[in-house]
Amino acid sequence: MRPRSPAGPPTPSSPPSPTRSPLPESEEPPMPRTHPPLDPQLAAVLAVVHDHLSPTITADDIEELRANPMFAVPDEVLTRHGTVHLQNLSVPGPPGAPDISLLVLKPVGSTAGAPVFYYMHGGGMIIGDHRTGVAGVLDWAVDTGAVVVSVNYRLAPEHPDPAPVEDCYAGLLWIHEHAAEIGGDPERIVVAGASAGGGLAAGVTLLARDRGGPPLLGQVLMCPMLDDRFLTPSSRELEGEGVWDATSNATGWNALLGERRGGDQVSIYAAPARATDLAGLPSAFVDVGSVETFRDEDIDYAARLLQAGVQCELHVWPGGFHGFDGMAPLAALSQTASATRTAWVRRLLTTS
Template identity: 80%
Template structure:
């Protein structure tokens, strides 16, 4: 039976054709080193400081047992009053590429719009640093952010964890960790096309082969790098693969969105449904014709503009209610 998926949005399909000249939809282990040097993932200070309207600061906080410290990139719009909300951000990159500057600009757009601080964590990457190193770095960074909140002009009681792709998966895992370890109480979790499941159980996890961005082979590359032989087995933590969690109660208000033409579509829809069933206030969006990371690749596209405005509106409502 042929693999099928919804059609791409026409505007995004045209963009994707150009993207394929610089980036393949399929990533293998042999591609990791080259991808890490791809200029697409380099974000200079000028793009983050927005012509002097945003202050940039690099801080270091105590790391988990396996690392002495964790680096945090703090982006604070100029003129914010003390006690601003904090968007604690985890970057994407399939657990194998990227850094705390990767696509932080998209989150910064909302921060400037709503008057919030972005704190982006630098977590260690697989395969050099397999599970649980990345999620433990993210948790250590959250503890550090909570502890430094007042110092950087933020409110420790208004922290929203957010991330895209692998970072979205880590954000979901972080919400579970904070709940189970009695960590900082989170105001919300905003999960953009989160990478949640290492088991490849859903139709969408297997329907993209050499299409879109981050196809089935790429997903296998990322999860294998992080988990090795444990991938798909019984010895995988819910904090690393949150789709495995059976108890989603007690989690903060949640926002999940995903494109209709991407590997994570079905696991994200399922996670949102189970959050609702657990009594968690949850908003879900499936963007028609969106490929993985479409809003970062084509921020000016109509669908990207709608997605960004929808996320920003959700954060604004969350902060107003909290």
């Protein structure tokens, strides 16, 4: 979302600057732009959000968004005033690439051999860092005594595909090999991610299967960004509405894939919705709001996981916009969504 001017009415979005237009007419079949109504509590929050941030992002907005201090997460939030130990590590990246940074968060008093939540942050592949959104996953760690590791993968467009997903996979390899050094159990790693990070978590899970990589206990895909093709109604029905609209989605995918976006040269690890074989993947939790761009691709991915014999729990939160639980944590729907994820994680760790 693009920051709005602090005074006066919102200014119109600037025209997209990618060489490929976000939604070419030749690709866009006639499709009604309808969607379910917003949850009333969330609608009130979204109106306030839109006073400060636009739902539409173009390539021209990336630099300003990255510099916006409202997205910074201070140490005090992550250390929970001394109840969580924070450690920054630099570990080897993919072959021939720079080292990557990992943020390790461990509740004080946690025991050796704890489960590990490996987190990939959101931001449409273009913004954010390893502190973005990790507080929600830290709640699970505090609840279960687990360790959280968050990866600072390289961002597009400066580092297009496959840099982000390969960085994330390199982080997984390091965690598995060095789990004991951070107090973790290499056999109890759960990958998790939100939005772009959810797509990366799904891509890392596919990579681990296909490369014979580390065994994974589960995958938590929160409103994941999975498909670059804009095939579904929800991928097109939000324009200038909600959070992360159709133009924003095109901006993110164009940054990651360039001219390959929508074509036949895109790998399943960059866009996991393209995977036709989902067998052999770990148990999954998938959730998404009913009023967001990723709704239909996420429902389809969860259904195909089930059809492939993978245990999967799917939730479509009625009236939820993209990232609603982070922006409106006190709303009733946000509380329900958060509690439901936590309950799934507890069951996973208890029964495995």
